[in-house]
Amino acid sequence: xxxxxxxxxxxxxxxxSEGDLVITYERHDNxxxxxxxxxxxxxxxxxxFKHSDWIGKPFGTKVFSNKGGFIYLLAPTPELxxxxxxxxxxxxxxxxxxxVIMFLELVPGCVVLESGTGSGSLSTxxxxxxxxxxHVYTFDFHEQRAASAREDFEKTGLSSLVTVxxxxxxxxGFPNEFSGMADAVFLDLPQPWLAIPSVAKMLRHDxxxxxxxxxxxxxxxxxxxxxxxxxxxxxxEVLLRTYxxxxxxxxxxxxxxxxxxxxSVGAPPCKRRQRSNDSSNLLENQRSxxxxxxxxxxxxxxxxxxxxxxxxxxx
Ligand SMILES: C[S@@+](CC[C@H](N)C(=O)[O-])C[C@H]1O[C@@H](n2cnc3c(N)ncnc32)[C@H](O)[C@@H]1O
Numbered sequence: 001x002x003x004x005x006x007x008x009x010x011x012x013x014x015x016x017s018e019g020d021l022v023i024t025y026e027r028h029d030n031x032x033x034x035x036x037x038x039x040x041x042x043x044x045x046x047x048x049f050k051h052s053d054w055i056g057k058p059f060g061t062k063v064f065s066n067k068g069g070f071i072y073l074l075a076p077t078p079e080l081x082x083x084x085x086x087x088x089x090x091x092x093x094x095x096x097x098x099x100v101i102m103f104l105e106l107v108p109g110c111v112v113l114e115s116g117t118g119s120g121s122l123s124t125x126x127x128x129x130x131x132x133x134x135h136v137y138t139f140d141f142h143e144q145r146a147a148s149a150r151e152d153f154e155k156t157g158l159s160s161l162v163t164v165x166x167x168x169x170x171x172x173g174f175p176n177e178f179s180g181m182a183d184a185v186f187l188d189l190p191q192p193w194l195a196i197p198s199v200a201k202m203l204r205h206d207x208x209x210x211x212x213x214x215x216x217x218x219x220x221x222x223x224x225x226x227x228x229x230x231x232x233x234x235x236x237e238v239l240l241r242t243y244x245x246x247x248x249x250x251x252x253x254x255x256x257x258x259x260x261x262x263x264s265v266g267a268p269p270c271k272r273r274q275r276s277n278d279s280s281n282l283l284e285n286q287r288s289x290x291x292x293x294x295x296x297x298x299x300x301x302x303x304x305x306x307x308x309x310x311x312x313x314x315x
Pocket of ligand 1: 089090091092115116117118119120121122123139140141142145167168169170171188189190
């Protein structure tokens with residue numbers, strides 16, 4: 001997941017080996033994490049794929065099944081892992097994650113504290129942001145979830161960058177051994193305000209905390225608590241709009257257009273179809289393609305609010 005070669009240098013040219021985790025890509029909404037195992041096969045609607053055909057190929061390779069169907073073998077990045085991991089809890093998705101990494105000002109070498117670990121979706125991106133010299137210490141009070149997250153970090157090759165602890169962070173706070181050591185703290189807890197006094201102890205001078213909460217009442221309570229030790233308190237809601245951009249065929253002068261898949265789609269909201277008396281032009285217009293762009297229907301709406309604050313320096 002974090003492609004380091006034996007000399008700890010970044011290397012993106014690694015070939016697929018026995019035991020590697022690969023993301024098998026059919027479409028952007030149909031991917032799977034698969035551990036490569038010489039004698040195994042992957043079976044899907046396109047046929048049977050032998051893992052032995054994958055070994056020695058570069059990540060990104062298109063491989064074929066016994067029936068001529070194909071998939072791509074992608075390297076397991078945090079972006080893809082977030083889309084294929086097993087959901088043991090609600091998770092953070094790419095729009096919120098990107099915003100968190102940027103606003104927590106994470107760079108290689110940073111020390112980050114996190115709670116709760118949940119399914120490890122955010123932890124995976126935190127780990128890559130601080131690698132190769134930083135570390136993520138993540139805590140969850142649910143033993144089984146912590147154990148599953150640990151297993152996942154082993155699988156994705158991140159275990160040297162992430163340590164998972166079992167602890168009630170709302171009740172006990174973060175362990176004292178991290179006092180003044182954290183560059184950033186991230187909270188995804190039901191009552192984050194209970195953990196904020198401990199966060200203030202853990203952060204280095206001017207370190208940053210981020211708290212993710214689905215409800216605005218949680219945000220209001222957190223902000224109230226943050227005011228005693230923190231400054232620059234800001235809350236964001238990250239809304240992502242995905243667009244579908246493609247060519248559509250006009251199947252009648254007045255009415256509908258036909259998409260690549262032959263399905264009629266609504267008219268685009270742009271300037272188009274000027275009236276003409278020339279009948280050949282009219283025919284041409286009837287079947288010509290026009291570009292269309294429209295927001296995807298299944299775009300995600302509200303996920304939660306992200307509240308950031310910087311520890312106030314005393315002098
Ligand atoms: C929504 S999940 C976190 C998801 C995570 N951010 C991700 O992206 O995968 C919230 C987690 O907080 C944990 N949790 C709740 N209360 C806690 C507490 N007092 N101390 C530690 N963990 C807690 C839950 O067990 C749960 O796993």
